[in-house]
Amino acid sequence: MTDVHVLGIRHHGPGSARSVAEALAILRPDLVLVEGPPELDQVIPLLSDPEMVPPVAGLIYAADEPRLASFYPMAGFSPEWVAIRWALSTGAQVRAIDLPAAHTLGLQLAASAAGPPSSGPSSVDAEGEDSDADGGTSAEGTEPPALPQQPYRPDAIGILAGAAGYSDAERWWEDAVEHRNADPVERFAALTEAIAEIRAVDDRPDHHPDVLENNRREAWMRRLIRAAMRDGHERIAVVCGAYHAPALVPSTFPSVSADNKVLAGLPKAKVAVTWVPWTSGRLSLRSGYGAGVTAPGWYQHLFGHWMARDPEADVATTWLVRVAHALRREDLDASTASIVEASRMATALAAVRGRPSPGLPELDDAAQAVLCDGSPLPLALVHRELTVGHELGNVPESAPTLPLAADLAATQRRLRWKPSAMEEVLTLDLRKPGQLARSVLLHRLVLLGVGWGVQTETGRTTGTFKEVWTLQWQPELAVDLVEASRYGTTVASAAAAYVSEQARDTGSLTELSGLLAGCLLADLPDGIGAVVSVLAERTALQQDVAPLLETIAPLARTCRYGNVRGVDVTGVRKILDTTVVRACVGLPTACAGLDDDTAEAMRRAVDSAQQGLSLLPDLPLDDWHRALAAVAGSDRIHGSVAGRATRLLLDAGLVDGDDVAASLSRRLSIATPAREAAAWLDGLLSGDATLLVYDRRLLEIVDGWVAGVDDEIFDDVLPLLRRTFSAFSRPERREIGEQVSRIGGASPVAGETTLDLAAAGPAIRTMARYLGWEAVA
Template identity: 50%
Template sequence: MPERFYGVRHHGPGSARAVVRELTAQQPEILLVEGPPEADDLVRWVAGGGLEPPVALLGYAAEDPGRAAFWPFAVFSPEWQAIRWAVENEVPVRFFDLPYAFRVGAADPAAVVPAGPAEPAPEVPAGPADPAPEVPGTADETPPGSMTDEARRPVDPIGELASAAGYDDPERWWEDVVEHRGVPVFEAIAEAMTAIREGAAEDPEDLLREAYMRTVLREVRRKHENIAVVCGAWHVPALTRKVPVKEDTALLKGRRKGKVAFTWVPWTYGRLASWSGYGAGVTSPGWYHHLFTSADAVVPRWLVDAAGVLRAEGVPTSSAHVIEATRLAETLATLRGRPLAGLAEVTEAAEAVMCDGEPLRTELINRRLVVGERLGTVPDEMPAVPLAKDLTAQQRALRLKPEAAERELKLDLRKDTDLRRSRLLHRLRTLDVPWGEPAAGRRGTGTFREEWVLRWQPEFAVRLVEGSMWGTTVAGAASARVIRRARTAKTLAEVTALLETCLLAELGEAYPEVLAALDTRAALDADIHHLMAALPALARTLRYGDVRRTDVAGLATVAAGLLKRICAGLPSAAGSLSGDAARQLRDGVDGVHQAVSLLADDELRELWLATIESLARRPDLHGLPAGRLTRLLLDAGRLDTVEVRRRLRLPLTVGTPPAHAAAWVEGFLAGGGLLLVHDDALLTLVDEWLADVPEEAFEDVLPLLRRTFGTFEAGERRAIGERVAGPRAGAARAAVAAIDEKRAVSVLPVLGALLGREIHIREDA
């Protein structure tokens, strides 16, 4: 049987089924698949049960792991199904795309070696790769087989075919012609691609890749006659036409190879989706997975799953909803002349019947089902760098399974297992692997509890390869990375932040080095803002070291020395401030004030309060820090309300520039509006000053005040508004506060029955 070319849409379930049927009928001697030839040795892993898609081939430069690329595969990818068929039938498999080593070895990869085929969106090349922004390293690092340069191609062939057929959506046309009909159309697609390529400009990168493919084909033809080729449909015309050998040789001449390494890594459907930035992706990987795995009753099964998603979120969804939604989807498909209800029809039906027209519920179904949250797996025996293997062992020991879906993790640091989990997550963040992110609004070092949000991303595999330059274990690599950063730190705050990292991640090996760098930097750094920025992390390290069972001896002396230098330099740094400088000083003072409260040292607290008390009395001080210092002193009990009212009147008096007064009020009120809620005199002062602001100055003051009051909680703003509203608000509150005793007593018998006890009314009540 002569060689056969199967031009496919990558990640297309219809193409996947058709390829398997055709291979079974052809029974080829060898299978060629578009992909990186350096990964040929990894094909054998497809036969085992431990490699479960979605997975991806990860290729990276051996000398610079940051230059890396992915070739993802899903269970519905035609390449994956073709490889599985070949392995199960003991047919040799070869990847025959341009080697990734050519791209790594090129002096100018973007100009010399293709950054990937300019495949049209539906015609995705075999072994597509994730775009470079998802991979650390060079910004233009895209491998052969990627789809990131599709915009460079002058024509979208599938779009042209869809338009010729009267479709305004190429995706819908492809579903109707290929996915839903289940009929092999390889010859027709190849003929259409040939016609389109005849009138389109050629991409130089496509020409280079296709020259290499033809070279491999010639080599294989010397030994085999019955050959099967699975590649992107765009390439089929170039591979079937006669091209002189010397032309291909001339194109490939002078290419230099670099040293690369390949392995399998888990992938996710979220990363397979084209909206994530992956050029070779599809818009609905979860839907395509359903089409491939559901042999019959595609629409009802899908809507049953959608009902399950809604029920899990507390939305009542019955079987009647599913039945009616199925009928509506099938009716829509009939009216639109489609062979089977597609994603558009089932989505519209689900939104109308099951979601009550709520877009948020529809979006939930899209996120959970249309895209999906599936994460692939690879065998433990898969070749990997020692750092990745160490992480896998720790994940297993700590019962932390990587998942593509976002989930919350609550830790109690008094428990050994939770403490070890916390240390692992902090160590990974040090290596730029943020598998866990601290939950918003919660600080992990302030109590015995931590809250994390976990979500595993495929690109972490590359960062683990990069991190292997620092060590073979997570702890060792994190320690080496922290030591390096401490030695190259440019500010004192960077060093103290690293000291806190040593605490959170328990990096005992790095601690002495970071402490030595802290001593050196603290002695040399005289910038008052650097000193103020450095103290908070140091104070947290001292205050919460015992929570994490970490030795923090010696840091108290360093912290005391920093605070004394801050107190000595603060007065000179507070003169003649611009608006930005005043804001920077205000923020620095806030940080130091919180740090002093954590240090729990009475002498240091007295020194700090005396310093800001003296500074707050200066008449030339900018309004923003002046108001803030007054508020801090009031909260600390160093000023009474009478003195605060006097100081507030000074910037609010007639003749003071409104901008200065507004800055003073902003500094004083920053951090919360409860003071205005409970102090009528202060509220009256602010209200009267605001009413007296001249009309021509009001526009300058308004943005400052809006920024200040915008930081208050909604309840605080509402309470302030009610107090400013005057007598009517007071009367309303009095009316609400009035209690009708007769009506109140009437409910007591029912309340007693609910509580299971008799309620007696006191006579003196």
Template identity: 45%
Template sequence: MSERQTEGRAPGVALLGVRHHGPGSARAVAAALEQYRPDIVLIEGPAEADPLLALAAHRDMAPPVALLAHVVDDPAQAAFWPFAAFSPEWVALRHALEHEVPARFIDLPATHTFALAEQAVAHPEPPEQPAAAPLDPIAELARLAGHSDPEQWWDDAVEHRLPDGRGDALAPFRTIAEAMAELRPGGEATGEATERRSDLLREAYMRRQLRAAVRAGHRRVAVVCGAWHVPALAAKVPVGTDNARLKGLPKARVELTWVPWTHRRLSQSTGYGAGIASPGWYEHLFTSPDRTVVRWMTRVAAFLREEDHPVSSAHVIEAVRLAETLAAMRGRPLPGLAETTDAVRAVMCEGSDVPLALVQDRLVVGDRLGEVPDEAPAVPLQRDLTRLQRGLRLKPEPDERDLDLDLRKDTDAARSRLLHRLALLDIPWGRAGASRSGSTGTFRESWRLRWEPELAVAVAEAGIWGTTVGSAATARARDRAAHAGTLAEVTGLAEVCLLADLPEALPTVLKALADRAALDADVAHLAEALPALVRTLRYGDVRGTDATALRGLAEGLAVRICIGLPPACGSLDAEGAGAMAAHLGATHAAVALLCADGSPDRPEPERSALRERWTATLRVLAGRDTVPGLLRGRAVRLLLDDGQWDAGEAARQMGLALSLATPPADAAGWIEGFLAGGGMLLVHDTQLLGLVDDWISGVPEQAFPDVLPLLRRTFAGFEAGVRRTIGERVRGGAGGGAAGGGARTSDRPGFAAEPDRARAEAAAATAALLLGLAPHPGPADHPGLAPHPGLTDHPGLTEVQR
């Protein structure tokens, strides 16, 4: 350091300015500490974490990990301080523990950090003067060195440098300190108005801790901090100035613990320190003592071979040579990530970015998940969750994985309950999806699991509801029932209570459901609530839960829908009709499930009465002129699919709906509703197809532009094969009406009344050549075809001819 910067620094203090999560900085710190032999190590980090530092030496602690701090009364206010194996702070902490040297965190306590942040939100201050120093010191140093890429310059200057163990290990840090001093002229002595208030507070607290270490008698103090703070820690600042600045800071009650972290999260700008683009590459740089590029290319080749890409040792040799050549051409001391990536793309991936993307995701970034010992402090809910995860063999993993459950098995049923309870607590470890096996039974469930480090915050937040997952989910369900905004939300909650097996919460939810259902007269709300309520009745047999209390309520809702639906469907606009059509289909499916429930306490007459009432409601909708065509057509289709009306009655209803007296737009809506169940009906019923074809052909020219969008929307919902078959049938005259009197098959392009044997013979000969057989005798005037004896009766050719 320059004399100006060392003037106020106590003798025996080594300021090691680093870049967070830098492998070169980490190696340099390790070499400096080994040479300096400090009797205390001070590390930039929240001061309250000192009691947790000893856990870093635990055999079950494996980075990447992070310190998690959160406000006790508001766990959503949380912050992370991540550490990787190549983080300089982690290296310094491990050195202190291995050499039995005291270690301290000296940054501003989190209790002040959270309180100041909340204070700034509640009482925002006028914007401060812009800082004279650059916001990105590395970018400024790179610019002064004549480099346009700050990351590449820093890698070349620091991260790719290997300490040789022979020189002064503290020299690089003195050089960095001098560079930072030039970017912060005057430091605290003259330039405090140019610094951010948060930095001023943090640096004042760090100087206070440094003075305390010296007063405690430590003569060889090592300080590991961000390089930007080094000039401020070296500056001569009166004690009274720092005390005045730190006096009266607000406080918040906080708790801290260790949590697992991931390399993927290190690559994002979250929590403490800037995100890094390549944590997997940085870990490789830190752990490879020599032949860095060769070892990296070997790892890439092994990974690509595991992914079934043909990569050999020759590829490795050529990729290493290319990377070294590129580094020399670009004036870099060693190949960096850019050179190795270019070499991998050109040699091992053959210029393709597809396998290169796998390398980038799995190796350059990486998916490593750290581990934290059980002795680490945790909220009771987290401890219970950990116990359940181990008991059910559901290990938290950073990669997405699919989990198929068979709820007839005790372990899978318990896993399902856990995942549903966590979802209720807003801890989205798993997302439910459609069963990959294709089964629609209630005993199958599929989940996609992925554990994110931030879920530790969600667990801490959910801790206000209880100390175990079961009790917390029960309390959360009761609270949601009391504050639910809609009837559908309460019915959905009842379904979740059964899925999560929360019998203690179900009475509260059912009471809220009954109260809201009794007061809610909106048919749309009732129709929205019924499907979820009926689905819950299907879970009793599989999950061993009693859903009997819901049945009477569901039947009561169904009866009220039957009574209120016809008047509610009158005179709706297009948007309202579309929403009601969705409710109509969902209610129809729900009533069918409700009537299919053959429980002993529900005799057949009761189920038949509800079925007949719903059928009568559909008949009313189908025949009422004030109901939009979309809903009338949908009602007719539901009656047809249920066997309540036959095809003849459906054709009669269609004929009425598509008559000349019906406005074209309303008729198009009728067709849309009728065909919403699928287009195969028109493929198999030529009478209905002919009616549709007749109506479309007769739509007046001036009305056709208004009708066309509705028709396109209807037919676009059919599968491509169905659309093609319908078109062929219409073109071939397969329908009634105009379709039935259309062109003969012989008039269709590409078809004739009789087969063209001459053309068939030519095709047979070509097929014989493709099959490796001798040519079959063709017509006499066909060029290039000569008779071949002995092949006239070849069975393969006979089939081709046919």
């Protein structure tokens, strides 16, 4: 007769992991069954590879829909990891027994094909198949459900801990379970009885979606346990979420026909499986992972301390030493004496709170009071660095992988560039070949939608040799690589193929220009050729002037910087020349009859074109300036666009200050409606106050016009004026204000003044007293 022992655990619980290790050492089973999809069986042997370093996650995805995937994370303190590693090290067989992912993903595909359910929540939450930290698989799905789900299965161990007055289930497990004299097998049996009582109070019907999903999983687990018993194994250990434990005890099994009825008619999807690196931050509850834990770094510390079995080591003191080191790395004081004092305070707090030993809450309180001088800010640093941590696991090269992921890994090794779970800011000098190669790789990944790096501002540097990136590797990027693998087997070929597809599908010249610029930065000659051919066709058919104007800047950047990166831009230059000519010819007509919104869009397009044209001096600027002059001189064109055209001509030296002053006087005259005048003024001045600061004539004209606006329409004009002047820098606004205060003031010719010294007397005397000039006061 087969002896089956069910070990109900808390996923990612160090106390559970310790108990599992002790129980397996006593039971010595010849078969270990672990909660998890059976697809993992083909990659479980890889956990014995020395290069496999937790945290890692099993990744199972639908072969035809890679975005539909689930993660099954394991940390070094996860009971499943401990059980599997024990079996592999002792020669015992080990299998996964949960509902196959082929059925789980098949159900999701069927649900998405059927559309959103008419009632009831989805059976899969936004982050995984289980929202509890205890009773279910540690899978994390990446496909969000149609409706949000409230977790059905409670954190059973958390409920027991709460009933005992504990806020931390791991503290309760350590105090109430680990410190008991009973052997670990009896501990698990007692826990199973307690969970059975919790399950007995649930009165939800079997047809409830959550209950149905749970019943399916437990029915499948029972099916595989029965099969293992028939195989003749003498002793079987079942490691599962504590909530499932009562249902997996053979003496409580329902009939085989009842389980078969629950499992009948399940859809099935073709799936693939591999291991991917995971992060400690992704294990934390704050990341949204349903079966996560609040403090993975602390739990790893606990588990390492327990398994070391060093009677001389104190878990609280060793943790506070690590806290002190973290503070010192940030140049914060943390003396040895303060560590001793913090340890004593943590012990005293535990005694006051009725706890047998200090836990993380007591250690945090003591560290904040003693090591952080009562400030929560250094403690937040400790939480990020230690309590959660920045660990990133490693997967051996022998793990199944797609050619695209393998090419990326090979490129990273060639560049000596190891991904990190910690966010870092990287500055690249593109004049150095190695750093240029890193830039190219990041730009290719961006095109593929693999967001390892996000480009940020370079600061005040205006050169083109510098790039700044914010890098952070997330486990979900593995799914992005799987999805992108359909475009090619290498990062370069996949990025080029993806760009070619996007170019064919998009109808926007702006998007095409963006793709062209991305290909340039990513060094994709094949992609550039594909985009250029589509762009030439689209620009020839484009009748709208605004998109043509917005295309000029990216094309000009491609032409200017393409040769720097060794890219042939002859075809791009032909398209650019044609686009500039067509835009210049159509600009005056396109600017006529615009309302406020379309005028704002046209003005942005004109600014964009001006920026692009300034990059290449050999472009036909005469045609551009003639088009701007036609726009600036027309009274039928919206003031925002006409004012901007006037400003661009002034900056180019084609009109002088007298011409601008005359245009300003005419545009701000009584005959011009106030809103139109304000729009023209905004177009002239927006973004740069130089004209008003250095040309008093223009300032006086503007000041006179503002003073003469009727009260009835001033409220309509004010928002536009405030937008115009708020864009100026603070020193510019202050200088304009000082000059306006002098307009109409002292007259050097007549010697007149508008200052009322009698009215200013009290203020003058008060300031004199402040300055200590009592005689004046």
